[in-house]
Amino acid sequence: MNWITNYVRPKIRALVAPREDIPDNLWDKCTSCGHMIFHRELEELLRVCPNCGHHMRIGPERRMEVLFDDGAYEKIELPQALADPLKFRDRERYSERLKKARTKTGQQDAIRVGHGHIGSQPAVVAAFDFSFMGGSMGLAVGEGLVTAAREAARRRAALIAVPASGGARMQEGILSLMQMPRSVIAVQMVRDEGLPYIVLLTDPTTGGVSASFAMLGDVQIAEPGAVIGFAGARVIEETIRETLPPGFQRAEYLLEHGMIDMVVPRSELRETMGRLLGHLMNSPAVRGTAAQPVAAATPAEPSKVDIAAEESDQSEAATAGNKEAGKKDKEAERASDG
Amino acid sequence: MKHYLEFEKPVAELENKIEELRHLSGDDELNIADEVGRMQAKAERQLKTLYAKLTPWQKCLVARHPERPHVKDYIESLVEDFMPLAGDRLYGEDKAIVGGFGRFNGRTVVVMGQEKGSDTNSRVAHNFGMARPEGYRKAQRLMQLAQRFGVPLLTLVDTAGAYPGVGAEERGQAEAIARCMDISLQLDVPLVSVIVGEGGSGGAIALATTDEVLMLEHAIYSVISPEGCASILWRSSEQAQEAAEALKLTAQDLKALAVIDAIVPEPLGGAHRGREETIAAVGEAVEAALQRLEGQDAVSLRRNRRQKYLDMGQKGLS
Numbered sequence A: 001m002n003w004i005t006n007y008v009r010p011k012i013r014a015l016v017a018p019r020e021d022i023p024d025n026l027w028d029k030c031t032s033c034g035h036m037i038f039h040r041e042l043e044e045l046l047r048v049c050p051n052c053g054h055h056m057r058i059g060p061e062r063r064m065e066v067l068f069d070d071g072a073y074e075k076i077e078l079p080q081a082l083a084d085p086l087k088f089r090d091r092e093r094y095s096e097r098l099k100k101a102r103t104k105t106g107q108q109d110a111i112r113v114g115h116g117h118i119g120s121q122p123a124v125v126a127a128f129d130f131s132f133m134g135g136s137m138g139l140a141v142g143e144g145l146v147t148a149a150r151e152a153a154r155r156r157a158a159l160i161a162v163p164a165s166g167g168a169r170m171q172e173g174i175l176s177l178m179q180m181p182r183s184v185i186a187v188q189m190v191r192d193e194g195l196p197y198i199v200l201l202t203d204p205t206t207g208g209v210s211a212s213f214a215m216l217g218d219v220q221i222a223e224p225g226a227v228i229g230f231a232g233a234r235v236i237e238e239t240i241r242e243t244l245p246p247g248f249q250r251a252e253y254l255l256e257h258g259m260i261d262m263v264v265p266r267s268e269l270r271e272t273m274g275r276l277l278g279h280l281m282n283s284p285a286v287r288g289t290a291a292q293p294v295a296a297a298t299p300a301e302p303s304k305v306d307i308a309a310e311e312s313d314q315s316e317a318a319t320a321g322n323k324e325a326g327k328k329d330k331e332a333e334r335a336s337d338g
Numbered sequence B: 001m002k003h004y005l006e007f008e009k010p011v012a013e014l015e016n017k018i019e020e021l022r023h024l025s026g027d028d029e030l031n032i033a034d035e036v037g038r039m040q041a042k043a044e045r046q047l048k049t050l051y052a053k054l055t056p057w058q059k060c061l062v063a064r065h066p067e068r069p070h071v072k073d074y075i076e077s078l079v080e081d082f083m084p085l086a087g088d089r090l091y092g093e094d095k096a097i098v099g100g101f102g103r104f105n106g107r108t109v110v111v112m113g114q115e116k117g118s119d120t121n122s123r124v125a126h127n128f129g130m131a132r133p134e135g136y137r138k139a140q141r142l143m144q145l146a147q148r149f150g151v152p153l154l155t156l157v158d159t160a161g162a163y164p165g166v167g168a169e170e171r172g173q174a175e176a177i178a179r180c181m182d183i184s185l186q187l188d189v190p191l192v193s194v195i196v197g198e199g200g201s202g203g204a205i206a207l208a209t210t211d212e213v214l215m216l217e218h219a220i221y222s223v224i225s226p227e228g229c230a231s232i233l234w235r236s237s238e239q240a241q242e243a244a245e246a247l248k249l250t251a252q253d254l255k256a257l258a259v260i261d262a263i264v265p266e267p268l269g270g271a272h273r274g275r276e277e278t279i280a281a282v283g284e285a286v287e288a289a290l291q292r293l294e295g296q297d298a299v300s301l302r303r304n305r306r307q308k309y310l311d312m313g314q315k316g317l318s
């Protein structure tokens, strides 16, 4: 079956985030230092411990409020993916596990996509929900990322991916592994339009998620203390039979090793992201004013062959200028090969 | 001494008896020859029965069989004038991935794959086929060389997975794997992969994001090893057999899921019982795949490759 013919443009509905009334006398405990904090205060601090600075996990809805200007965004509805393609069963049926996760979270799967503005620049955010089966990436999450990329292309917006995931969803077997190239294609769709793709790595980002879209950002930002890596710490310990160095696989450690661009506290994320998008969204690549390529040795060929392009052709967003920019990138890349 | 798998025990017993009979000398040579012939036929029947209905777990054992042809064996037999290349130009040379230029059926190709090694020394030298970031970045170099010279890329996949180590993490194992897929999806040349043994997770797909993915009949390809899956989901690695069933990691299941494009048959009793035959069959399947792809222009190749992955997961196992 063809994915395009199948593809229904996501329905958009405005989201009015209901702020729950929280009693004043509720306490929360820091998951790192044990410090007791008033629930309300902790929420105001974006769930960052005032005592030790530990960044506790937040869900995708809260994440979007933190990132988007005024906390305002539209939720983008995601297409239904095939559920339980392998009829997987371990000690429990996967279909049962799914049902439980859906009941617990009130959500279909582990990703949410929203559109809004950050620093007044248009952005699509694809945020993972770690509380839904460890944020694991299966068909639905892959579909969510592809949808987010199409939406970014259609709206001429930046794509910001916010993984919080242990990796691939084992219960979907090889089809979860196939979400790795699928998510990379999503990144390429955004790139082809000359649009920025930013990754905000949050705790945790590991396994097949880190080894695909999550490491391919034009700019890589991480939250303090986030665990980021390919292999699990325990697996590494068992393999090398040594204790791991202090801070191993933490955001700061990756920064030191040249794997990410910056570690940014949660309270400064919106401002940092806004400044970054201010630079990138005003670039010739995005505005479609990129200089013509230096004459290439090979005859020019259409370089934009993908579905993102075909999709966006139908939308008001695509402009010929942008296509030229995309073509230039491809040719420059080819010229610099080898 | 031949290496028998646990489930091959009945065959092992027969073949040992045959050996014993052969060493018997005496006046009864005609009868002995008769008996040997009879027992050989029986051993063959048993192999046939066993291999006709290998369980997923048994296939894992066959896929990891030490006498199974490895990447270097394929290159040696199938690729003429092979010139191995080395290094990622960034940090080091990772022998877990071997690759370079060569001639396949008359055309220049770039060929590469994970080499597991065939004895203690070579296994250590090749790190048991488990690559570090340097290996994946060398692979990226080779992919870009294929692009630069417009030659097809052939990858042979045989790995338990990417190496889990401190240095590998520090040098960006995840990024190195991601970038392999990123580059593969942008190449203008035909890409063919063959899963010849173990297709272990991210370490495998880094080299298998291609136009056509072929798979040997008893090879496996999975998001996680059955042992790893069992220890997480069943909380005990002893349930590896069950996990192997549940994961649908056999060539037959993956073909049904449209994740692979073709299955390459193995000789009776598995690739380790007919190495040359297996290698020749892989050669023929690769040639056929290349011929299907070589007529296509760069734009179609890239578009179809993307579409193939976008389409995946539209159907499950019924």
Ligand SMILES: [Zn+2]
Residues within 6 Å of the ligand: A030, A031, A032, A033, A034, A035, A049, A050, A051, A052, A053, A054
């Ligand atoms: Zn604390």
